Amino acid sequence: MPIKTLDTVVVNTGSQNDQHSASVPPVYLSTTFKVDLNNEAVQDYDYSRSGNPTRSVLQNQIGKLYRVPQQNVLAVSSGMTALDIILRGLVLLNGTEGHTPTIIAGDDLYGGTQRLLNFFNHQTHAVTAHVDTSDFEKFKTVFLSVDKVDCVLLESPTNPLCKVVDIPKILRFVKSTSPDTVVIVDNTMMSGLNCNPLQLNPSCDVVYESATKYLNGHHDLMGGVIISKTPEIAAKLYFVVNSTGAGLSPMDSWLLVRGLKTLGVRLYQQQRNAMILAHWLEDSCGFKPTDTNKATKTRFVGLRSNPDFKLHQSFNSGPGAVLSFETGSFEHSKRLVSSKKLNIWAVTVSFGCVNSLLSMPCKMSHASIDPELRKERAFPEDLVRLCCGIENIVDLKKDLLAAMVDADIIEVREKGKYLFNKLNNNLAVNTTIDELHKPLSIYEEFYNEDIISKDSDLNIKTSKL
Ligand SMILES: Cc1ncc(COP(=O)(O)O)c(C=O)c1O
Numbered sequence: 458m459p460i461k462t463l464d465t466v467v468v469n470t471g472s473q474n475d476q477h478s479a480s481v482p483p484v485y486l487s488t489t490f491k492v493d494l495n496n497e498a499v500q501d502y503d504y505s506r507s508g509n510p511t512r513s514v515l516q517n518q519i520g521k522l523y524r525v526p527q528q529n530v531l532a533v534s535s536g537m538t539a540l541d542i543i544l545r546g547l548v549l550l551n552g553t554e555g556h557t558p559t560i561i562a563g564d565d566l567y568g569g570t571q572r573l574l575n576f577f578n579h580q581t582h583a584v585t586a587h588v589d590t591s592d593f594e595k596f597k598t599v600f601l602s603v604d605k606v607d608c609v610l611l612e613s614p615t616n617p618l619c620k621v622v623d624i625p626k627i628l629r630f631v632k633s634t635s636p637d638t639v640v641i642v643d644n645t646m647m648s649g650l651n652c653n654p655l656q657l658n659p660s661c662d663v664v665y666e667s668a669t670k671y672l673n674g675h676h677d678l679m680g681g682v683i684i685s686k687t688p689e690i691a692a693k694l695y696f697v698v699n700s701t702g703a704g705l706s707p708m709d710s711w712l713l714v715r716g717l718k719t720l721g722v723r724l725y726q727q728q729r730n731a732m733i734l735a736h737w738l739e740d741s742c743g744f745k746p747t748d749t750n751k752a753t754k755t756r757f758v759g760l761r762s763n764p765d766f767k768l769h770q771s772f773n774s775g776p777g778a779v780l781s782f783e784t785g786s787f788e789h790s791k792r793l794v795s796s797k798k799l800n801i802w803a804v805t806v807s808f809g810c811v812n813s814l815l816s817m818p819c820k821m822s823h824a825s826i827d828p829e830l831r832k833e834r835a836f837p838e839d840l841v842r843l844c845c846g847i848e849n850i851v852d853l854k855k856d857l858l859a860a861m862v863d864a865d866i867i868e869v870r871e872k873g874k875y876l877f878n879k880l881n882n883n884l885a886v887n888t889t890i891d892e893l894h895k896p897l898s899i900y901e902e903f904y905n906e907d908i909i910s911k912d913s914d915l916n917i918k919t920s921k922l
């Protein structure tokens with residue numbers, strides 16, 4: 458019987474033709490491979506910069522996740538390397554006498570992406586117009602105002618504001634208006650398990666992911682994967698990878714094959730935790746706009762109060778595990794993230810790890826964006842980002858609550874029955890441990906098993922919702 462679901466295909470590495478029938482693919486650290494000049498056939502490997510058997514196993518696994526042949530996949534040394542390779546291979550070379558390659562990208566981007574685009578701008582290798590890609594009309598206006606758009610770079614939900622970009626609609630518009638425009642999707646916030654922009658109709662041209670995040674899930678390697686729509690696009694990108702030596706090392710490739718095997722269970726638990734926490738922050742902790750403080754807000758695509766809840770569900774299988782909230786006060790957010798009461802939530806950048814992480818984007822992941830630019834874009838400086846891991850939700854909740862009390866944001870009343878949000882005068886019933894353990898949790902209600910384990914025969918969207 459053929460293997461059907463994505464969380465199953467990433468566990469299975471298939472037969473390796475190993476001389477000892479090892480059940481786990483071996484790691485080939487060798488940088489060189491012997492050449493037989495008497496053999497006319499083209500050898501698969503000669504030098505590890507050009508190709509390595511362990512990297513090939515990984516590329517095959519990623520190909521299965523995105524339902525493309527192994528030749529369409531490249532594993533590289535980081536998510537940023539992936540973007541750099543794609544832009545060099547497909548966009549920067551479009552420059553001519555009177556034309557500088559033009560990119561349209563979002564205005565809520567990971568700080569490192571913004572930094573790389575700025576770098577190309579300064580070098581006049583490519584100019585980037587930033588627009589709120591979650592506003593289709595604004596995007597369309599900018600797109601039509603540019604003579605020739607060489608590339609559109611999309612990401613949904615955005616990091617860290619969790620804005621939903623209607624990727625299918627933008628693809629329909631771009632591909633019917635300007636078929637040669639290269640559309641790139643940074644799929645790091647969803648991973649291939651939740652979203653496959655290559656299966657949309659029309660599809661994007663190339664997807665990349667920072668494998669440092671969900672794909673590996675353990676924060677013990679840096680990596681990036683590039684998945685191309687066609688072997689021709691992949692060949693152009695392979696040229697850059699081979700020329701520069703950006704390919705992922707054998708050891709990291711091996712670790713990533715291992716990490717990938719648990720993607721399904723990790724993501725399931727991480728998303729479940731994120732769903733419960735987001736609802737608890739909004740309902741019990743009062744992080745929602747009130748008459749006294751409009752600046753307090755929980756941002757998560759899995760919240761029913763999110764106006765883009767349905768839009769997100771229409772092309773994704775899950776909400777991801779990144780959420781953010783505004784306390785309404787920069788000082789209080791800083792106190793929360795600095796609280797010594799945090800024992801489980803680690804204050805670090807990144808996301809997608811089995812450990813839960815807490816951060817203040819303006820000081821951490823997005824500090825490389827010029828403060829003036831953040832101000833121009835109304836980036837909330839009091840934003841706190843939560844990246845849920847796989848720990849027990851009750852422990853996560855208690856740990857965060859202790860820190861919020863310590864930071865003087867929340868007051869616990871009547872032995873924990875009520876939580877009073879001091880910053881927006883909001884008193885709400887605290888969700889009890891029993892409620893968190895209801896058999897039909899919020900998560901299962903919204904994202905059932907069928908959706909998480911997408912059936913290979915179906916397109917992106919699978920069942921109810
Ligand atoms: C959305 C997104 N894309 C790309 C990257 C870059 O990935 P890496 O750190 O693996 O270079 C990051 C974070 O680093 C990210 O958050």
Ligand SMILES: N[C@@H](CCSC[C@H](N)C(=O)O)C(=O)O
Binds near residue numbers: 568806807808825
């Ligand atoms: N110092 C790093 C910050 C990395 S942030 C990693 C991740 N994308 C996140 O959103 O947390 C840098 O300057 O790039």
